[in-house]
Amino acid sequence: MYKTTAKETLAIQTKQVMPNDTNALDTLFGGSLMAWMDEIASISAYRHCGRVVVTASINNVSFDLPILAGDYVTLEAKVSRSFNSSMEVFIDVFVEDSLGKREKCNEATFIFVAIDQKRNLIRVPELIPETAEEKSRHKSALRRKQLSLVLAGRLNPKDATELTSIFYKD
Numbered sequence: 441m442y443k444t445t446a447k448e449t450l451a452i453q454t455k456q457v458m459p460n461d462t463n464a465l466d467t468l469f470g471g472s473l474m475a476w477m478d479e480i481a482s483i484s485a486y487r488h489c490g491r492v493v494v495t496a497s498i499n500n501v502s503f504d505l506p507i508l509a510g511d512y513v514t515l516e517a518k519v520s521r522s523f524n525s526s527m528e529v530f531i532d533v534f535v536e537d538s539l540g541k542r543e544k545c546n547e548a549t550f551i552f553v554a555i556d557q558k559r560n561l562i563r564v565p566e567l568i569p570e571t572a573e574e575k576s577r578h579k580s581a582l583r584r585k586q587l588s589l590v591l592a593g594r595l596n597p598k599d600a601t602e603l604t605s606i607f608y609k610d
């Protein structure tokens with residue numbers, strides 16, 4: 441099966457925060473940002489496997505800064521690791537104000553699963569990380585996936601090989 445480099449999965453989108461995206465404080469509604477992240481991350485996962493993907497899990501979401509109406513929000517999504525039918529996509533979110541000041545405001549990881557028209561799972565290609573950041577995120581992705589599975593009740597903590605130091609003391 442073919443392999444894909446992490447950079448080939450990069451998907452970027454910039455949006456301006458409009459009044460219908462905001463809450464009562466005129467800052468971006470978290471649910472709108474989650475929808476934008478889901479959309480761009482699914483495009484990244486599609487670029488990796490070329491198949492229909494569905495969101496299986498949303499993890500490690502942080503909202504570090506309020507984002508104001510009128511601000512520009514740029515979402516950068518890249519697959520950090522592939523497993524069997526699933527892929528982790530890492531999303532970095534940056535906010536830019538009207539004076540051009542740009543800073544990172546949010547990040548998250550989403551797990552997508554590739555399926556066919558009958559909803560059968562499809563094996564996805566291996567992902568090749570190249571940069572230091574891609575290698576670091578690739579390495580830590582297994583820990584995040586196991587934690588997600590444990591929290592979803594899909595993996596016994598005893599079988600979470602990357603999490604033994606959290607659940608079990610020597």
Ligand SMILES: CC(C)(COP(=O)(O)OP(=O)(O)OC[C@H]1O[C@@H](n2cnc3c(N)ncnc32)[C@H](O)[C@@H]1OP(=O)(O)O)[C@@H](O)C(=O)NCCC(=O)NCCS
Pocket residue numbers: 494495496497523524525526527551553555561585588589592594
């Ligand atoms: C996601 C879905 C396809 C998983 O199907 P399933 O029959 O439970 O299959 P499995 O348990 O074998 O899981 C398939 C893969 O997803 C992974 N996975 C499932 N739930 C997960 C979770 N909560 N966290 C991390 N990975 C998860 C499994 O580890 C497995 O990965 P692998 O094949 O790479 O080893 C199925 O639950 C589904 O269709 N959910 C609805 C998806 C959807 O509609 N999303 C849109 C938002 S509503």
